[in-house]
Amino acid sequence: MTTFRVWLGALGALVLAIPAFATDEAFELALRAERERPWAARFERDAFLVRPAIADVTMSPDGKRFAFIRGVDDRRGLWLAAIDGTERQVLASTDATGIAWTRDGRWLLVVSARRLFAVAAAGQGGSRLLAELGGAEERAFMDADPARDAAAIVRERSLEAAGSTRSWRLVRIDNEGRRELLAETPDRIGGYALDGNGRLAFLQVMHDDRMVTWRLDADGARHEALHCEEMHRCGLWPRLDGEGRPWFASDIGGSLRRLQRLERDGTLSDMLADPRGEADLADLVADPSSGLPMLGVFRGTVAINRGIDRTTQAHIDAIERHYRGRAVTLQPGRSHWLVVERGGALQGARYHLYDPVGGHFSDILDDMPRRARDGGMAQWLPEPAMARQLPFSWTASDGMRLHGFVRVPPGLDPAGVPLVAMIHGGPWGQVAPEEFGTGYAQFLVNRGYAVFEPNFRGSTGFGRDYMLAAKGDFGNGRVQQDIVEGTQALLAAGVGDESRVGIVGASFGGYSTLLGLTWQSELFHVGVALVPPADFAWDLTWITRTREAQVLSAVLPFERWMSLVALDLGDRERMGSLHMQSPLANAARMNRPLTILAGGDDQRVALRGVLGYVARLTLLGKDVTLLVDPVAGHQNERAVAREAGMYLMAEALRGPFDGVAETPPDPTLREYLMDNLRVTGGHVASAAHGITTASSATPPALAKDGR
């Protein structure tokens, strides 16, 4: 009997492992293909930082026109184009951050950080400011009204005397600026659904820590229709179907988010889910005629679109066949669809039109990108020279299957190149498939490194269970173990030289970098951390004292959110454990070269924590380099700052891995480095020395010589 059980267990394990074996085989094939590609030329740093000249392309409901933003910085204009290729500029200058068409396709809703405009798009007059956004009322644009022809839906709050929230309102503003109050409630409004007549039929609010969906009678009476809590998600689609049923992007009754419909009997029916059973529903796209969901987008280890019906799916199949291996984002119009094409090796986006009747494709908007610093014309990096994003999955030591991506330098033996683990931030974030990303990964690959981007447990996009599996163990624990085991699995799979492994990351990724150099220094030989908290528990506590906690409490109170992801800030044992394992408390263990970049105006990661950590390291004589950009926040979009990040990252990795010297900084970058380098250590010190001698200037004002 015992023998039978053993054999049964072994058989079961074999059956479960078959997909993994298949994945491993596919990975090996992909690696081989990368090795057989031609060796890529080296590109300068600024080539990885170019900016697209086209943004926010939006298809009209009739599918005959599309609007877009053309230009960069203060030369951005709003344009309107017909599918026959004729274009006209609608606004010469705009600070728009988003565009939406009204339901009738006659108006463009132009959204900026401060204002919402209605711009006439059909040759009529009457363009006007619809609403001031932001401000004390926190007024925000939600959608173009899905039920009325020419109106927008905005959310705002009313204020108590002391400036706190008295109530939240949902307001309809039509193209003539007339306001109609749809709902007012003490709780923050999260979603809504209108019926075919434009009446508010469902309202979703955050009540305590539950997302509650109310059904509203014609007389205004409210009845709870659905609620979700404990980190379940249930986004309400803004339009009811013909039978008055609301639709949700929800994970109720499971782990993965999918499209669900609330039936009249109160049950939820699954309408659309990831056919691979792997990923959350990432996005929904509306049918231009009915306003109901038409297709869903899934981003797991591959990018998939899935239609709500066979006809739609047939079109999606045709498009995905045409753009095989790419992540396509679709905007269906009645006559044409807009296809936005992205890829792991494709810098920027490409735009196409799809004719659903004839099945034809045409390219549009092929404007060249702009240089990051001065906005001059540039070129996209050639796709053949860029590394592909290879899915890589591994089984953690506790049996959980985890996912990530790998990029290896084309034309090189992946086993012989240095490996860099690039850890994403959050930790509740994700590395998505077929994404070129910020350019850092491709930059490192172009310098000869293999780059591993793990979606460790705690990452989003793979379901609620995947995200909550971290169980708050964000110290030198389970999550860090995922990263270490993923790196080791990758080494075992023939990627990277195990004697030349580095770790880099931003925010939580930076924290993981510090952990890696502190606790896994036998694996990670060098690290570059951007905006890293040196003590995760301390930083979370610090956030609770700042206004950032209020920003992060927009949906759920920050402390409650943290406790739901097993980071109860009042749990002294948990916080104490995190602190004891933190890089800050274990600075003496850090014995690898470390480069840190921080923001002086960072509201997420306290600069004082970073500086306290670096002070400990310098006092202990460690090899550390520190750059602080005094005006940067948690993210630094300045071109020179991003280039400085690339330069320092390449220089930091070069020393231990005996790499090729980076192109010396030009005067602008040199000045930035001189102004902001506060500590220069090890081989980065020699680079900094080069900077000072090249400019014949005094050494960086605050820089301490490397020790």
Next chain:
Amino acid sequence: MRDIFKAEWLRYRLWILAYAVGHLLVLAFFNRLVDLGQQPINVRRLFGAVYAITGILLGLHQMGTWRRPNQWINLLHRPVAPRRIAAGLIGAGAVALLAGVVLPLAAIVAWQAWGTPRIVELRQAILPAAALLIALCGYFAGAYGLLADRRYSAAGLVLLAWIAVADASGPAALAVQALACLWLLAMVLIAFRPDLGEAPRSAMATVVTAVPVQMAVYMLLLLAGFVGELLWIMQGTHPNNMSTPPRGGHVEAERMSGRERMIAGLAGATSTDAALWREQVVLSDVHELDRQVRSIGTRGELNNTMPIEFDDPETRSHWTFSHGRMRFEGTGLADGRPAGELGIGGGNVAFDAVASPAGVLPGIAKGDATIIAGNTLYQYLSAARRVVPRVSVPHGEWLLGTTPIGGSLAVLSDRSVYVVDGRHLLDGETPPVPRYRVPIPGEPGDLYTTELVELVDGYLVSFTFTQRAHTMLGAPPYQTVLWVDDAGRVTPVATHALHQDFPTFYRYTAWWASPVMYRVREMAAGLFAPVDPLGTTAIPPIPGSVRALAAVLALLSLCIGGWVAWRRASSLPARAAWTLGCGIVGIPALVGLLLIVPRREGIVDDTVHAVPAT
């Protein structure tokens, strides 16, 4: 008297008319540009100086034309008592100033009150009276300058200087001006006599004359010291002007950057964490705490001690603090129409102190502003048109400024530094309780700067007390660094004394030159003035060497004064009083004696005796 008055009026009427018209036009022009009712002290001083000069010129010209011997004899040789003649002349001068100075100003105030929505209350309404008193003081000083003995006739200007430096405000300032005016009038009447330049006869007249003369001498001594300081500066060894200030001194400390000062403050730290703190300070931004309130406004003051106006670009409104209502009064930026009143909260409660706009804080909405009044920082909410309290320090303290630091807000009061969490700062129903309180280890008047460095576990706070170290009123300069940990415990880290860069006798010049005159000056400047809570200093005791110098000078003055007094034409009690005065007051009294009391006229032949007429 009436004829003299009329004649004088007719003599000056065209000039007066021209002056009044010009004055009115200038005031109208500036009143179009700015709100003349809401001006800082220097603008008030400028206008006051113009009115004083106007009075001086009038006094000089009027008395100058009569002072010529023939004119003077002609003037006084009338069947009218000299006092009545003086009254006629002075009355004409006063009416001229009333017409030229006061009427245009009153017309402008009336225009403000009834022709604009600007605030006009008691403190603006009394401006014409202040202008009249200042102009009369100038007039009397000018008249005295020509009527009194030329050796001390400029002493009247001392009372004008008193008005300029007096700390009294509002109606109390009028009282000071009125006292100065009466004193000058008395001096003029004493000097207005047939024998121009004759020394005062009565004891009272002597006192009325001698006090300003001695104060003038005292001021000249201080001026001489200032000239000496100029020479010191030219020589290049003055501590304030040396390219490298003396090492370890307070000038060096003041010239340091915040980081350098903090590191210097940590030099003597013996804590086990000191080395780590030094490393962190080298890497960190050292935040100097801002001080939006430099001095405390007094309700009803004539000038604006601190800014009391702000604009709200969102609602297109302009808000001005009313001392009468103790609330902000609004006007439209576009149309100038009244836009309501702003007190505290929904009840529009009056502020309990003069309120001053204090800029913006990170995270507040466009159009919002912060306001400091008394012990509280308020936020003006543009959208709700409300003022709500955001941070309060204990009653009895003055909130002076706020500085956003790393997600928190550092608050400086006259007695403590507080750190307040930023989380509910801008949307809490009540002001949050500060997380930390660090008492200032010194007096507010001595505090030069406060700096703060964030640590992982709390803050380092450095206080540098050098503000008045160069004077005899300031505490000996020193720097103290404290550490407040995350639990709020305050631990002294290091205190070190800074060197005095200025010699003792330089710092105490005002005192050893004449301790009595110094005291009189201090009392006069502070007469009717409110106590300035920010001016309190830890005044050190006067060094023995300085006391000894003052005693030697007093003794010398006593001896020389006695010797001089016995050789002057005065009575025995007067000689004794002057001698005693020289011993008490010192050099100013001695010089005053030399200037005021005439030499005894020598007898040509003391052997000649009276011979009866034959």
